[in-house]
Amino acid sequence: MKNKRSIFSLAVSSLLAAVVIAGCGTAGSPSGTGQPAEQPQAGQEGTQPSGEKKTLIMATSADYQPYEYHDLSSGKDEIVGFDIDIAKYIGQELGYEIQVNDMNFDGLVPSLQSKRADFVMAGMTPNPDRLKNVDFSEIYHEAKNTLVAKKDSQITKPEQLAGKKVAVQLGSIQETAAKDLAKTVEGLQITSLNRIGEIVEEVKTGRVDAAIIEDHVAKGFVAKNEALQFTTIQSEESNGTAVAFPKGSPLVEDFNQVLKKMKENGEMDKLINKWFGDGQ
Numbered sequence: 533m534k535n536k537r538s539i540f541s542l543a544v545s546s547l548l549a550a551v552v553i554a555g556c557g558t559a560g561s562p563s564g565t566g567q568p569a570e571q572p573q574a575g576q577e578g579t580q581p582s583g584e585k586k587t588l589i590m591a592t593s594a595d596y597q598p599y600e601y602h603d604l605s606s607g608k609d610e611i612v613g614f615d616i617d618i619a620k621y622i623g624q625e626l627g628y629e630i631q632v633n634d635m636n637f638d639g640l641v642p643s644l645q646s647k648r649a650d651f652v653m654a655g656m657t658p659n660p661d662r663l664k665n666v667d668f669s670e671i672y673h674e675a676k677n678t679l680v681a682k683k684d685s686q687i688t689k690p691e692q693l694a695g696k697k698v699a700v701q702l703g704s705i706q707e708t709a710a711k712d713l714a715k716t717v718e719g720l721q722i723t724s725l726n727r728i729g730e731i732v733e734e735v736k737t738g739r740v741d742a743a744i745i746e747d748h749v750a751k752g753f754v755a756k757n758e759a760l761q762f763t764t765i766q767s768e769e770s771n772g773t774a775v776a777f778p779k780g781s782p783l784v785e786d787f788n789q790v791l792k793k794m795k796e797n798g799e800m801d802k803l804i805n806k807w808f809g810d811g812q
């Protein structure tokens with residue numbers, strides 16, 4: 533599994549997509565020439581030649597429909613979703629262009645620590661561990677963990693995972709949840725993978741018995757896969773979603789102000805409706 537993972541992450545990183553919102557919007561070749569474009573550097577807001585819009589680099593893991601995913605339907609590869617629309621709105625309000633860089637989820641916090649990105653939006657949940665390394669905005673959405681399994685497996689509860697294999701995203705809070713579960717559920721084996729699509733594939737092919745995936749995302753995958761079902765894991769807490777920044781970033785306040793405005797002026801509800809449909 534280790535080998536497979538490293539080959540996979542190599543493939544993903546060599547496909548690293550960069551999209552400039554409000555620019556030409558073509559992944560991988562922001563200049564549209566096929567040549568590597570001169571990339572703005574994170575953390576250098578305000579250093580662009582005058583007249584040009586300043587650019588912020590947003591890192592994400594675009595495997596997370598409806599938060600962020602590759603949309604190929606127009607014939608070109610565009611990263612779209614709830615988080616992208618919010619970033620776009622914030623960029624407009626604060627006078628920045630946003631460049632979206634796609635990478636594996638477990639590379640997101642390191643990209644902030646090394647200042648290769650100005651912020652991360654990736655359906656990311658603030659937790660004490662992450663707060664040691666990054667700052668977070670206010671929470672702008674909530675999700676719950678679910679168990680995705682084949683319908684005929686009848687797996688609906690974590691207790692049923694004794695002696696079974698569960699897949700989770702590498703570096704996610706679902707991976708932590710699985711590790712916690714393994715302390716009480718005997719013989720639980722964990723497979724950690726980079727991309728959610730790959731995790732769902734493992735469940736479909738039966739290489740694992742179940743996956744732990746957040747409800748809004750699980751819903752979309754299950755709708756496309758007849759043989760699968762998802763069941764919300766009962767728990768008091770839900771997983772908040774917030775924007776992450778390098779520690780001490782002055783952008784936290786600016787983003788919080790726009791997020792607050794979006795909640796007040798109905799923009800947030802409009803986007804929730806657009807991407808989650810049922811007001812969730």
Ligand code: ARG
Binds near residue numbers: 592596599
């Ligand atoms: N909310 C979870 C976390 O913070 C999962 C987020 C996964 N996001 C993604 N774009 N794949 O760990």
